Amino acid sequence: MDIKLPVGNAIHANGSAVGSKPRSGPSSPTDDPHVTRSSPGTVEESVTLTDTAKTLRSLRDDSRDAPVNHQRLQAIKTAVQEGRYVIDDQRVAQRMLEEEFAL
Secondary structure, three states, rough: OOOOHHHOEOOOOOEEEEOOOOOOOOOOOHOOEEEEEOOOOOOEEOOOOOOHHHHHHHHHHHHOOOOOHHHHHHHHHHHOOOOOOOHHHHHHHHHHHHHHHHH
């Protein structure tokens, strides 16, 4: 892989390349309104999750507690390993369409 570096390979102290366009936004973490300093030399950052991210996290957590039919799961695993598990592609497609239209 050939990596092209800026002309002269010069880098400013802030990490940007000489001749590069300045980045938009704060130039250092202390200029960022979402970052607070708790003591000299340390930076604390905060993260705000969107409603979608919160919903996804909740669904993930709930799915961990979902009941599992271990007997059926083992039967399917065995059938897959032995090459006996047959997928009904028409049924899968029909269920996908039903789910899509239910939304």
